[in-house]
Amino acid sequence: MAFALDDRVRETSTTTGTGTLDLDGAVSNFQTFVAGIGSTNTTHYAIINRDAAEWEVGLGTVTDAAPDTLARTTVFSSSNGDAAVSFSAGTKDVICTRPAGTVAAALLVMRPETSQNITVASAAIISTTSHIELTSDADYLLTSTPSIVAGRDGQMLYIHNGNASDTVTIQDDSVLAGSDVHLGGASGIIKPMSTMTLQYHTDTPAWSIISNPNEAAIGATASVLNVRNTSGSSIAGGSPVYITGYNTGLNLITIDLADANDAAKMPAVGITSAAIGNNANGTVITSGIAEGQIDCVGQAVGDGIWVSTTAGAVVFVRPSVDNIQRIGTVAHVAQDVVHIFGAGRANDIPIIVPAHTLGGTISGADKEVNRIKLKDYGEVVNIIGGTGGGAQTIDLELGNVVSATQDTGATTYTFSNPPASGTMGGFTFFLTNGASNGGTVWPGSVDWDGGNVPSLTAAGVDVLVFETIDGGTIWYGFAAGLDFS
Numbered sequence: 001m002a003f004a005l006d007d008r009v010r011e012t013s014t015t016t017g018t019g020t021l022d023l024d025g026a027v028s029n030f031q032t033f034v035a036g037i038g039s040t041n042t043t044h045y046a047i048i049n050r051d052a053a054e055w056e057v058g059l060g061t062v063t064d065a066a067p068d069t070l071a072r073t074t075v076f077s078s079s080n081g082d083a084a085v086s087f088s089a090g091t092k093d094v095i096c097t098r099p100a101g102t103v104a105a106a107l108l109v110m111r112p113e114t115s116q117n118i119t120v121a122s123a124a125i126i127s128t129t130s131h132i133e134l135t136s137d138a139d140y141l142l143t144s145t146p147s148i149v150a151g152r153d154g155q156m157l158y159i160h161n162g163n164a165s166d167t168v169t170i171q172d173d174s175v176l177a178g179s180d181v182h183l184g185g186a187s188g189i190i191k192p193m194s195t196m197t198l199q200y201h202t203d204t205p206a207w208s209i210i211s212n213p214n215e216a217a218i219g220a221t222a223s224v225l226n227v228r229n230t231s232g233s234s235i236a237g238g239s240p241v242y243i244t245g246y247n248t249g250l251n252l253i254t255i256d257l258a259d260a261n262d263a264a265k266m267p268a269v270g271i272t273s274a275a276i277g278n279n280a281n282g283t284v285i286t287s288g289i290a291e292g293q294i295d296c297v298g299q300a301v302g303d304g305i306w307v308s309t310t311a312g313a314v315v316f317v318r319p320s321v322d323n324i325q326r327i328g329t330v331a332h333v334a335q336d337v338v339h340i341f342g343a344g345r346a347n348d349i350p351i352i353v354p355a356h357t358l359g360g361t362i363s364g365a366d367k368e369v370n371r372i373k374l375k376d377y378g379e380v381v382n383i384i385g386g387t388g389g390g391a392q393t394i395d396l397e398l399g400n401v402v403s404a405t406q407d408t409g410a411t412t413y414t415f416s417n418p419p420a421s422g423t424m425g426g427f428t429f430f431l432t433n434g435a436s437n438g439g440t441v442w443p444g445s446v447d448w449d450g451g452n453v454p455s456l457t458a459a460g461v462d463v464l465v466f467e468t469i470d471g472g473t474i475w476y477g478f479a480a481g482l483d484f485s
């Protein structure tokens with residue numbers, strides 16, 4: 001079933017009463033309703049009795065039958081006080097028309113034509129509906145059934161949840177294949193006794209939410225940005241995000257997950273008001289109240305909320321990093337209500353660690369440390385022991401001081417895990433009896449001082465130094481001392 005209009009559709013009928021008209025065929029130079037409108041489709045009609053002061057304008061349904069029929073589905077206006085006319089005997093002209101009340105400026109907004117009361121999950125919402133009344137005895141999802149079929153460009157659709165205590169949730173095209181609803185990051189939840197407004201756009205094509213005053217995520221007390229997720233993955237609601245660029249075609253800011261452990265992914269511009277699929281549009285709360293997006297269980301009113309060192313997450317304890325951003329405060333624990341502020345800038349002081357004695361190992365994770373003074377320090381020694389001949393790897397992650405003894409056959413060395421290019425790294429090698437038992441073979445990447453490989457000692461200790469600045473492409477080697485004995 002679809003709504004249709006066509007030119008030169010006109011037939012006659014001699015049917016009496018208030019029921020469905022039997023159509024008697026097209027008037028000369030006109031076409032029938034079945035030919036112009038199509039069987040099972042709806043259209044606007046006008047009925048005029050040639051022999052009495054009777055007329056009616058409304059929405060009807062066409063059926064291909066013997067004879068063809070026109071069901072008078074909805075009456076807009078009539079000679080009977082805008083109610084269905086009980087037509088008397090005589091010939092009636094039945095015409096496809098366009099009621100004046102259904103035409104708005106530029107045909108952008110359609111006049112309400114019919115209403116539907118949806119009470120079960122199997123009813124379909126017809127395309128000519130302009131008002132939908134939803135009633136149910138429990139919370140439920142408005143999924144593919146009942147389905148909201150395609151409308152006309154600019155058509156408005158008002159969905160009213162008439163339940164006193166239950167919510168209705170609309171699932172969109174990102175969840176259901178073939179859905180005609182596009183949430184675009186807006187909430188699809190209609191709270192009790194509330195109305196959502198949608199508008200159909202043929203270029204999408206889809207129904208888009210243009211008004212939902214009872215959205216759980218945003219409400220009326222938050223400032224939001226319209227954004228597009230280009231991160232490569234779906235972003236959950238309540239995730240802190242940062243700006244990655246701008247989509248000039250859509251005029252939208254692009255976003256990805258913020259990460260306090262990566263300066264390039266900070267600061268956060270706000271938190272997502274709802275889940276946003278990859279390459280989908282949505283909204284980000286930059287300031288104000290957000291409800292139901294951040295789990296506040298175990299917290300207290302007034303607790304701070306910071307961008308986490310885990311991408312896209314928040315924490316309730318200030319992290320020990322340089323890029324600290326407090327993005328909000330807990331406002332209500334049970335309802336998961338938070339106050340978002342401080343978006344778009346680092347706004348907290350990094351934690352300064354006071355003097356203390358370490359009780360374990362600290363990993364620097366290849367981060368830079370500035371302006372430090374060292375006193376009474378040592379270096380870890382990677383003790384290889386006897387080489388055993390054959391291949392031997394010197395792994396810089398095991399220590400930057402290495403000791404080994406050439407005790408059997410010839411040994412071929414490999415150097416692994418140097419720092420990345422642009423960072424100098426190296427090691428000092430204490431090698432005992434390096435010229436004995438077949439000797440030593442160095443990597444081809446080693447460039448020696450003066451181009452000469454040093455002559456190692458057969459019965460003594462040689463101290464060699466190797467340094468690289470390009471990630472191990474070239475190792476600069478030289479003998480710090482030979483034949484210590």
